[in-house]
Amino acid sequence: MAPDCGPASLAPPTTSSICYVPVQPTTVSRWRALLGDVHFWIPVAVLLAGLLVLRWIA
């Protein structure tokens, strides 16, 4: 880890000056990033579908 990497939190994050790739500063919170991530909704949708199938079967 880079020596100046501070701890992260769910608050708006900061970026380090020592990076392997250019990181765009994020202006939204991590919660918003999570809820706006399409990848997140795929497992959520599959989980809900699984619960519905389970309810039907059981």
Added chain:
Amino acid sequence: MDRIAELDPARLRRLQGVGTLSGFAAGAWLGAAEAPTKLVTLGIPPVVISFIMVLGVFLARWSLPALVRGTAAVRDDVRQAPHLVIWAALAGCLWAVANTLTIFAIKHIGLSIAFPLWNANSLLGILWGTLLFNELRDAGRARWLGVLGGAAAMFAGATLLAVASSARAPGGDSLRGIAAALTAGALWGTMYIPYRKAYLTGMHPLSFVAFFTIGELGMMTALALSLSGGPGPLWGELAKSRAVLFWLLLAGFVWVVGDLFQQYAAKYVGISRGIPLSNTNQLWGLLWGMLVFGELAGGGRGAVIAGSLLMAAGAGAIAFASAPGREYRRWQEAGARESARYGVDASYVAARMAGDDAGTARARHTLLDWVLVLAATAVFVGSAALARVPALQVGWGWAAALTLAIFGFLFAGGVALWRTTRFG
């Protein structure tokens, strides 16, 4: 993306090697987890069996990380990428629902049809890995063929093995059974999205599993309460099961060792290769059943040998189709995308992806770690004192040989992971 640091090709080869070895070790340990459950005689509802196993899993998933890295290191990981706690718990929920569905699938259509259906999760894993995480991109035709052909061969082998190990034809509702098995496969295949997400964002496998199991136990408790008819009946079933509690907790513990290797496989070779490799657990489960518990004594060994050879050939094809440097670069791009989205330090993500973790090397243990380890040990010792060994014909020689084999994998995988990544 032009500033992504090139990973040394020799380092990449070592990471791929350790990931592939972890996949095979995962298969061996996940398969061995079936052995203690075979000691449990009939009369216990399947949901209760699943619930007790998850209790064992929960104990192992908090005590092992506490022992190896310390809970302080887990806290450090969470500070870096707190959103992954939610991803991990979500993966745990997916696992619990899938596992419960498999119980109904076996009940309605039998293991021979159900097992290959939910084992199709590896094909879904290849799809998600390619679509969402740049896996197999720029890998070249030969590697595509190796992974897809290998997964298809393993699927065919799994079908043969499942047919051979089918003991009796079920008399259930086939539509519900097929729906349950396919849904379980979809849930298990999708569960690897959070796995890959975590490892592209730098989370340590031992931290990920600690939060995974919270979702797993929470969801399993809700399902067990719902399907058993409430807390009273569930408690009654648990109390009746105390003589076999140890065997099921042990199965959960063994399963966790396998799952840890599976996590490292997902991290270092990706989900498109990691899932099929750990699906060799079916082969190991069958070896335990056949050699130790005398299953298939009445015949069917030809199909077993053919299925085993197909599975081994498929796994071999995948093992040889390791990611080249240009594909790894696409993984790094996916990691950079995650670090930008969630604001995780990019150098932290890149270092963790390359297996660089100083956390374990300077592990510091607190009182909480020792309390967790002692509490888990006390539960295991207490349940062992109540346990009874069922009167079963067991091939002890084969049991010793297979135990030696899985410990061989544990030793080889553990040494390789320590030397290459310090369990990072």
